Amino acid sequence: MKGQNPYTIAFGIKPNQYISRxxxxxxxxxxxxxxxxxxxxxxxxxxxxxxxxxxxxxxxxxxxxxxxxxxxxxxxxxxxxxxxxxxxxxxxxxxxxxxxxxxxxxxxxxxxxxxxxxxxxxxxxxxxxxxxxxxxxxxxxxxxxxxxxxxxxxxxxxxxxxxxxxxxxxxxxxxxxxxxxxxxxxxxxxxxxxxxxxxxxLEPLGLYLISQDYKKVFNLSEEEAVKMAKLTKGYSFAFQALGYMRWKYEGESWDKVLNEYDNQLDRNVYAKLWSELSERDRKFLIIMSDGIEDVSQIREKLNIKSNQMAVYRRRLIDKGLIKENGHGKVRYCLPRFAEIIKKWQMFE
Structure with missing residues (x-):
């Protein structure tokens, strides 16, 4: 696309395309x-x-x-x-x-x-x-x-x-x-x-607002805009990063855009978050990357007691990495986190 990219991947800067709170x-x-x-x-x-x-x-x-x-x-x-x-x-x-x-x-x-x-x-x-x-x-x-x-x-x-x-x-x-x-x-x-x-x-941004922003900027259909919005999970940096890459790589394949989006999430946020976690916290999240959301199954794979599990679960919720997803279940808060964790595991 021609002109200045309306999105930004720089932290702390108010971009042209901004969803207020x-x-x-x-x-x-x-x-x-x-x-x-x-x-x-x-x-x-x-x-x-x-x-x-x-x-x-x-x-x-x-x-x-x-x-x-x-x-x-x-x-x-x-x-x-x-x-x-x-x-x-x-x-x-x-x-x-x-x-x-x-x-x-x-x-x-x-x-x-x-x-x-x-x-x-x-x-x-x-x-x-x-x-x-x-x-x-x-x-x-x-x-x-x-x-x-x-x-x-x-x-x-x-x-x-x-x-x-x-x-x-x-x-x-x-x-x-x-x-x-x-x-x-x-x-x-x-x-x-x-x-x-x-x-x-600060809660996630509304997916509807994100979809309408993408729809307007990229002249998308409602279906395409919703698909893009869902890829962000309402995460503010993800909203900017996906928009930035879609604008930058106009005319190139969606796989290219998605790969660059993952790279931005990894380098700018997720790698730092990961480095600050304990070994047990990481194992908890790695188990989830296999699609396991049931807390009792995660506890069994971690081989820990229920009271210990409650501590790790609460800590990851407080950190904003996971959230409750119905009774006895949890899911990731961050977009593409499972996919990026799996990429990391390939090089372990």
Missing amino acids: PEVVDEIVSTFNSEIPPYMACILTGIRGCGKTVALSSISKEMKDNPKWIIVNVNPERDILQTITSTLYENPILKPLFSKADINISIAVAGVTIHQENVPVDMAVTVGKMLSVIKAAGKRILIMLDEVVNNEFVRPFVSQFQIYIREEYPIYLLMTGLYDNISDLQNEKTLTFLYRMPKIV
């Missing part, structure tokens, strides 16, 4: 805009490639349109409190208010000129003072933290955030993260309150 965006935006919000922090979670970062960007764009909001994007691999301090201090609307309140920040923050003595060196204290000024000005701060991890920057910030909430400061937090990373973080002794933080799992 209005229910997720509306829930968070309306909640955070409430006079007395039921929660001031939320985690978007889901499997790698399910669209967490794009959803985060959509929410950020929506919030920026409201003048009472100040959006601060932070990097989990850098000092978060320092990033918040410098970002707020350099905000053209807030800076005059901080100067009037005699708030200055540490010289450790690059690019900021200190014009008074007695500069506070504790960033947590400084941010607290800034939030007092922001509260008096009738504004709110939204911290956006993409792909949260358990490290020396995230732990102290999340702990301090809880203190800011207790002190009734207008600070809100929206994080995205993988199941394992969130679990690791909330198991920290001082961060168990994260278990109570609302978590929104």
